[in-house]
């Protein structure tokens with residue numbers, strides 16, 4: 001599990017994270033939702049140990065993430081940051097192979113190679129494996145980056161807007177695969193703006209506004225139309241269409 005206690009961060013005069021305290025049980029897909037500027041990316045980067053808070057702690061499976069050295073962190077969690085750029089002249093297979101680096105530190109073995117192939121297969125990238133990443137479409141590139149994070153084979157996958165710039169089919173495609181990843185025992189935590197996708201695929205959610213947690217917990221017990229309306233300052237309601245959770249305006 002991830003245990004967050006009293007996480008506070010100020011940038012200039014802005015309290016970006018305001019005493020965030022939260023326990024995230026392991027397993028499933030958890031969506032971090034909330035309006036622009038709520039602090040979602042900052043929270044994710046704090047959980048990954050990339051940002052050191054002014055106060056508070058983050059413990060992942062009993063280790064204080066900010067006290068771990070980078071290679072140890074990379075064995076516990078993978079992070080796909082927002083708007084990740086890619087190193088030029090790398091093929092898809094080479095980039096996905098980078099996910100194995102924390103495990104082999106420059107000397108990949110048969111298991112590393114097998115896990116890279118498994119990641120390529122899971123994200124339907126075998127046909128693209130020898131293509132240069134920079135020559136792919138934005139959606140294909142995003143799939144490669146998620147596959148790289150998957151190849152890291154960490155108990156936790158943290159993804160900041162992995163669906164950005166994806167059309168509905170490709171967004172669903174990635175979510176289906178992340179759903180499978182979670183079903184196989186890993187924990188997936190992602191920042192997502194598409195509420196329809198979050199409603200469909202996330203078992204749990206963290207609702208952030210103004211650097212605070214407005215609500216968090218299992219989706220069905222937490223998310224209501226009133227909550228979403230307050231979160232986004234616009235009228236929203238929940239509905240059930242043919243067994244699917246959907247969000248409606250007004």
Ligand SMILES: Nc1ncnc2c1ncn2[C@@H]1O[C@H](COP(=O)(O)OP(=O)(O)OP(=O)(O)O)[C@@H](O)[C@H]1O
Pocket residue numbers: 011012014016034035036037038039040041042043
């Ligand atoms: N390095 C920084 N310096 C100053 N302000 C910052 C810095 N990083 C973040 N902020 C501010 O903190 C707030 C939260 O930013 P953050 O990127 O975490 O929000 P977010 O919820 O991920 O937003 P979005 O949905 O737009 O990506 C914003 O007001 C942002 O301007």
